[in-house]
Amino acid sequence: MRKAFIKTFGCQMNEADSELIASHFAQAGIETAESERDADVFVLNTCTVRQHAEDKALSLIGRLKRWKEEKKGRKIFVVGCAVERIGEKNMTKKFPFLDAVIGAKSIGKLGEEIKKTCGKTEKSEKKEHKNIVFEKRPFSQYLTIMRGCSMNCAYCVVPSVRGKAEHRPLEEIIEEARRKVASGARELVLLGQTVNSYCWTENGRKTDFTDLLKILSEIDKLKRIRFMSPHPLFFNDEFFKEFEKNKKIASHIHLPAQSGSDRILKIMKRGYTRKRYLDTLAKIKKTRQDSAVSTDFIVGFPDETKKDFEETLKLAQEGEFSLAFCFKYSARHCKESENIIPEKEKEERLNLLLETVKQASKRIFNSRIGKIEDVLLETENYGRSSANFKVRIDKHVAPGEMIKVGIEGVSKNILLGKVLK
Numbered sequence: 001m002r003k004a005f006i007k008t009f010g011c012q013m014n015e016a017d018s019e020l021i022a023s024h025f026a027q028a029g030i031e032t033a034e035s036e037r038d039a040d041v042f043v044l045n046t047c048t049v050r051q052h053a054e055d056k057a058l059s060l061i062g063r064l065k066r067w068k069e070e071k072k073g074r075k076i077f078v079v080g081c082a083v084e085r086i087g088e089k090n091m092t093k094k095f096p097f098l099d100a101v102i103g104a105k106s107i108g109k110l111g112e113e114i115k116k117t118c119g120k121t122e123k124s125e126k127k128e129h130k131n132i133v134f135e136k137r138p139f140s141q142y143l144t145i146m147r148g149c150s151m152n153c154a155y156c157v158v159p160s161v162r163g164k165a166e167h168r169p170l171e172e173i174i175e176e177a178r179r180k181v182a183s184g185a186r187e188l189v190l191l192g193q194t195v196n197s198y199c200w201t202e203n204g205r206k207t208d209f210t211d212l213l214k215i216l217s218e219i220d221k222l223k224r225i226r227f228m229s230p231h232p233l234f235f236n237d238e239f240f241k242e243f244e245k246n247k248k249i250a251s252h253i254h255l256p257a258q259s260g261s262d263r264i265l266k267i268m269k270r271g272y273t274r275k276r277y278l279d280t281l282a283k284i285k286k287t288r289q290d291s292a293v294s295t296d297f298i299v300g301f302p303d304e305t306k307k308d309f310e311e312t313l314k315l316a317q318e319g320e321f322s323l324a325f326c327f328k329y330s331a332r333h334c335k336e337s338e339n340i341i342p343e344k345e346k347e348e349r350l351n352l353l354l355e356t357v358k359q360a361s362k363r364i365f366n367s368r369i370g371k372i373e374d375v376l377l378e379t380e381n382y383g384r385s386s387a388n389f390k391v392r393i394d395k396h397v398a399p400g401e402m403i404k405v406g407i408e409g410v411s412k413n414i415l416l417g418k419v420l421k
């Protein structure tokens with residue numbers, strides 16, 4: 001049987017999309033390969049959120065020419081966000097040896113392209129793709145609830161490559177959730193670019209993000225729900241009420257700050273001030289004492305002064321983030337401000353921020369010692385706590401179990417603990 005190797009760059013949305021891509025290939029009788037060596041088809045799912053991600057994809061494509069020549073009949077598919085930004089035609093022109101080139105907005109034509117490029121295969125096509133389960137992360141599975149983004153953050157290419165926000169029908173989400181739980185998932189990770197803006201109206205009945213959390217929590221064997229990535233603007237009192245009482249909602253929230261300076265937040269068009277961000281952060285921590293918050297920061301956005309940057313540094317300290325992803329600003333649009341921050345300055349700011357974030361995160365990790373964490377085991381002796389800390393335990397327990405662990409130490413970025421029950 002022919003096999004496809006799927007390489008994914010970028011975010012969790014892309015990883016979830018790659019699972020869908022795998023199901024399309026499976027439907028055509030082409031199963032997933034563990035490595036490119038065993039594969040007849042190479043699928044590259046690209047990212048373009050920063051120039052670096054795009055460059056990585058382009059350089060890999062350059063090298064794939066040899067991979068294709070090594071065995072007769074090999075095919076290369078390149079799909080996703082970088083293709084959308086660069087343009088399908090431009091990509092085909094630049095890399096004429098590619099067999100299929102599909103941008104993020106046209107991923108719907110993948111099935112047809114597979115048929116066209118890979119032809120008929122021995123396996124029947126009757127198998128419904130929704131019945132195919134991908135066991136890569138059996139206990140924690142992704143569930144995409146919306147696609148695209150209708151915000152307009154000045155630095156971000158997502159709305160232009162993935163299009164405006166489209167929310168999936170409620171019934172479809174519930175059905176997929178049930179199916180994933182029946183296939184072994186004990187945790188679902190709801191995905192969307194502004195996941196907490198979810199809203200679905202049918203027959204005059206409105207279901208918002210909090211309603212969706214309530215509905216999904218009723219699935220019996222489901223033990224935990226995470227979501228990625230919320231936008232700070234879409235949290236409301238209803239959410240916090242549910243967050244307080246519904247312990248199936250994980251006590252970790254990724255709350256992207258991007259900057260600590262009101263001036264920069266305004267130019268970035270984030271829609272909140274530093275104060276409003278801090279208020280939301282405080283509410284999360286107050287509502288669930290065991291909670292942890294992670295964030296994203298961008299340094300060196302055009303016009304960012306040293307003073308603006310210091311505000312970001314201060315937020316990184318005050319915010320007590322368990323984890324913060326820090327990025328140098330990468331220009332994604334043609335129109336650029338005159339006040340571009342030199343690369344060297346960006347680098348220096350990034351290093352300062354990384355050091356601050358590391359120290360703060362160390363404090364947060366150490367503060368968990370002596371606490372009890374609910375851990376969902378991914379292997380026999382390793383899992384993740386509700387607050388999304390990696391935890392290693394002192395004995396072997398069946399993967400998929402939710403256990404109470406007393407934390408006794410920290411090793412790098414892993415909590416070490418003793419099984420309590």
Ligand code: 5AD
Pocket residue numbers: 049050155156157256258296297298327328329330331332
């Ligand atoms: N440059 C640098 N970082 C960016 N991000 C998004 N766009 C850019 C950009 N142009 C970061 C943001 C976002 C994360 C997924 O990537 O911090 O939250």
Ligand code: SF4
Pocket residue numbers: 149150151152153156157158159193194231
């Ligand atoms: Fe990009 Fe997120 Fe802003 Fe949407 S909300 S434009 S995905 S950073």
